[in-house]
Structures are given as C-alpha cells and as structure tokens.
Amino acid sequence: MNALRGIIAVAGFQIRRLLAPQRIALALVGAAFPAAVILAVRRVADLNLDVLALLLYALVPEAVCMLGLLVTMCPVVADELERGTWQHVAVRPGGRRSLLLGTFLAAVAWSSLVALLALALALAAAGLPDSGPLAPMFAVLVLVSCVGRAALFSLPAVIVPKRALVASVAVAFVVEYLAGFLPAVINQLTVSLRLRSLLVRWMGWERKLPPELSLIIDTQPPWVQIVAVVALASVFLFAASIILAGRQFPPAEES
Amino acid sequence: MIDLEHATKLYGTVIGVNDLTVVLGAGAHGLLGPNGAGKTTLLGLVTGQLRPTMGRVMIFGERPFGNPRVLARIGYCPAADLLERGATPREWVSYLVRINGVIAPAAGKAAAMAIDRVGLGEAADRPLMTLSKGMRQRTKLAGAIAHDPDLLVLDEPFVGLDPVARHDLVVLVREWAVHRSLLVASHLLHEIEALDAGLAVILGGRLVASGDVEEIHALVETMPAEIRVESASPRRLAEIACSSGLVDSLRFDGHAGLAIGTRRPRELVAMLGRAAVAEGIVILALSAGDRSLEGVFDRLVQLHRGIGSGSGGPRPPAPAGLAGESLP
Secondary structure (H helix, E strand, C coil): HHHHHHHHHHHHHHHHHHCCCHHHHHHHHHHHHHHHHHHHHHHHHHCCCHHHHHHHHHHHHHHHHHHHHHHHHHHHHHHHHHHHCCHHHCCCCCCHHHHHHHHHHHHHHHHHHHHHHHHHHHHHCCCCCCCCCHHHHHHHHHHHHHEEEEHHHHHHHHHHHHHHHHHHHHHHHHHHHHHHCCCCCHHHHCHHHHHHHHHHHHHHCCCCCCCCCHHHHHCCCCCHHHHHHHHHHHHHHHHHHHHHHHHCCCCCCCC | CCEEEEEEEEECEEEEEEEEEEEEECCCEEEEEECCCCCHHHHHHHCCCCCCCCEEEECCCEEECCHHHHCEEEEECCCCCCCCCCHHHHHHHHHHHHCCCCHHHHHHHHHHHHHCCCCCCHHHCCCHHHHCHHHHHHHHHHHHHCCCCCCCEEECCCCCCCCCHHHHHHHHHHHHHHHHHHEECCCCHHHHHHHHCCEEEEECCCEEECCCHHHHHHHHHHCCCEEEEEEHHHHHHHHHHHCCCCEEEEECCCCCCCEEEECCCHHHHHHHHHHHHCCCCCCEEEECCCHHHHHHHHHHHHHCCCCCCCCCCCCCCCCCCCCEECCC
C-alpha cells in the first residue's frame, strides 16, 4: 500500500511538471502534426479507409507516441540528477521504484492523451464519413504502444541516464524497427510486431497481405497480442527497477 | 547508531572514502573536512545512496543501501541546490512525505508543520523559483525533517544563509539533537562548534581525528606546532633553540627566516625571548600557530598533508590516537 502511494505521488508530481506552458505547447504541436500530414496528403490524392489506417498507424501509435515517450520517459533519472532532486528521492524508502513506476504512469497518461488528441484531429482532417470505427481501434493501439514503449525506454533511461534520449532512439530503431521486422523468434519480443498484428487483424487485411509480408505479423488473436505487450512491459519495468535500485551516482559536488 | 568498519568507496580509481572505521553513537556529530575531503561520499554511504566498495556500513544495526527500514528513519538534506523551481515549498515537502507512503492529507499536515518549524511559513506557497537560496535551503531542511526521522543528516546546511537564518537554523538543529540524532557535514569549524556536536575530521577520505572540541585541542597540543621567527641572526637563534631540547625540526627560510617545529611551543617561545634579550639578538617577527579551533583544524589539515612539521624532518605521526575511536 505504501509503495502504491509513493508511485501515485510521483505520477501526480510528474504530471504537474508536464503541465508547464512550454510542455503543453510542444504537446499541441505534436498532436497537430498527423492532421497536418493528412491534410497535405488530401491535397494530392484521394484518401480511402485503408490508406487512412496506414497513415494513422505510422503517424499516431508509432510517431506521436514514440516522440511523446522520448520526452517524458527517457529523462526519468537524468531530470532528477539535473534538478538536484535525485538525492531527495533516492533516500526515501522505495523512492527509486516509486520514481520509475510513477514516471512510467505519468508518461503513459501524458503520451496517450496527446496521441488521442492527435488521433481525433487526424480523423477530423481526413473527413472520411466511414472512418468512425477507426477511432476505438486506434485508441487501443495508442494505449498498447504507450505502455510497451514507455517500459522499453525505461531501460536505457536507467542504464545510461545521461545519454537516455540517444540510447532510446537507438533502441527504438534496433529493437522495434530492425528486430521487429525480422521473421524470427526475436520479433516476438517487440511491441511493433504486436501493434502491426493488431492493425492487420482489425482492418481485416490478413487475406490481402502477400505471403512474404505475413511473415512479419503474428496471427494469434488480439487478446494474445495485448497480453504479450503487458507481459513485455512488466519484464522491462522489473528489469529497470532492479537496475535502478542498484544505481549509485557519485556526488556531483563534494562539499 | 552509525557504525563504519574499514568502509572504502572507490569511484573507479578515485578514492572517495578510504578505509574508514568509526562508531558514532546517538547524539549530535559534526563531520569536518575541506572541500573534496570525502564528506559527501561518507554521507552518501550513511544515507544508503552509495554502497561501500569494501568494508561495512551499518546504520541502526542494518545496512542502509536499499533498506527501506533504515531509510525510513533517516532524513537527508543534501548540499546541492534544489532546482525544482516550479513547485512551492509546501508542494515539494508534501511530495517527499508522500513518497514515504503517507496519505496525501497526512503528508500535507506533516509538510505544514515542517515548513513552520524551519520558519518558512509565509513563503510556503510561493514557487521555489522566486525564493532566495536561503529559503530553498530551508525548504530542503523541511523536506528532511517532515517525516520525523530518527537521524537527521545535513550536508553543508548553512551555505547561503544570512546570519539571522543561520542562527535560527543552529537553534533548530540544536533542539533537534536533544532528542534525536544528528550528523552535520561542514568545512567550517565554527558552524559545527555552534552545534555543540562531537567532531570527526576527515581528510583525503580518511578519518584523521575524532572527539569533542577539547579532545581535538588536546590532540593538537601533543603534536608538533610550528614557530616562525624572523631575526637578524637566525643561525644563532637556531643554535640556541637546538640546545634547548625543545625542537623537533628546524629549517631556515630565506636570509632571516627560521621555522621551528616543537611539541612545547609556549616554552620555546619564552626561551627564545629570554635568549634574545640576554644576547641582544634582534627578533623582527615571531608567530606561533593559531590555537583557535579554526587553527586546530588548519593544523590537522597541514599535518595530514605533511606540511608544517619542518621540511626535511620526519613526517609527524598521524593522530592515530583519536582516529577510528568511538564517540558515545
């Protein structure tokens, strides 16, 4: 119970930090980005539901979620070190774990909110009358993406706090976009495989896909994909929590 | 309460704390040392932020690193400035108490009490970015005491405080130390002296002396002090000094200077004065080591660094008599 209170306290405090005017402005720009792209596409081509779904997938659960998490989850330790608040939190019982999990919750909540706003704006910009069913589907994809990727980014954030952003971008490319597209067991451990598989399943694209591309999706039911992401996220967070519990930072300034 | 046994902390090849053995009982203790002596590293070990590379650190009979039972009983006020500028002191202190697992309303009350206690009441709801460094320092202190810890650890708590705030803080901390335990690190001796705390002097990551103020004075009395003399006849004075049997070391410093190491500085000075009068030797200047507590501290620093015992002579013995002792 005490641990949960600590996690909630950190989550609330991190969200307050995110509510700074600059952060809100950045989030609004990020949320408007997919709509701007879709408007630009509409000027040169006609949109149909399949094209819109592909665009939304690339822009919202991939791009917006990823960018949102890079600025909220990656600095989980680096920010505290920079603000001189790490020592205050690290000396609290369970403080390190609360910091990690509370920041995870805040990052997921914030990034999901921005991505859902981006989704709403993008759907409005698309102006397709039959695009209504895409909204709940992509809302789930956004949540799954944020949970999985936030947990993934927690690892570089605690292993290399001062290079977390660069390391997380590298992890995103190597794990999500390289290993995730390998038709091998390794791609089972990526969030991108689960997201693609959910998209293909919910859009009914299984039969339209050429056999080569069916190698890079998983044909298990949607609940399996979601459970797999939750399991992956739990493992990533557990590992990050263990690593952070053992981290020692030399005093920046000797008194 | 605090038990370090051959505690050593290495950062790669850099030594933070070096083979430090000390037992500090309940009560107030001051940790003295110049910048870079290893005080913050030692406090990091005590507060469970760092794990010793070698040796053992026990607080309240348990290892503090990653130990929630011990951490719940420690309040820590770091030296580094608080750059959490958006929050108010009330929000910040309440947040820290909530991380300890306290529910929000109780955390709010604890924060309010701590803020009042450090005299920050009127500024409690102003953003930290608008507060002076001294007020942020008080905010840090409020955060350290709000959860009512048994051991309060303060790292350079007086930095940035004006004299009135410094006095208030001394009063507060002294009151605290009546019923609870306190460990204060500082490089300024008078700050520790004002707290009536036991002293532990740390240099180069090693404990070089510990005891109360009088014990440290007594320790220094037994160690060589340096008398510096400027005279028109330094060689004659050197002969007289050497024949007195009071000299541990001696060196000439330029044409007129003479530096004499002695364990009996008062007798030596008196004897030199008598000899100068008797033989008509002109003494241009004569200075003895500073015997104030600040001077004592400087002396310990010099001795640790092998300075001031007379160059060319043997290095004075380390004050091992007190280093590594237990303080009640």
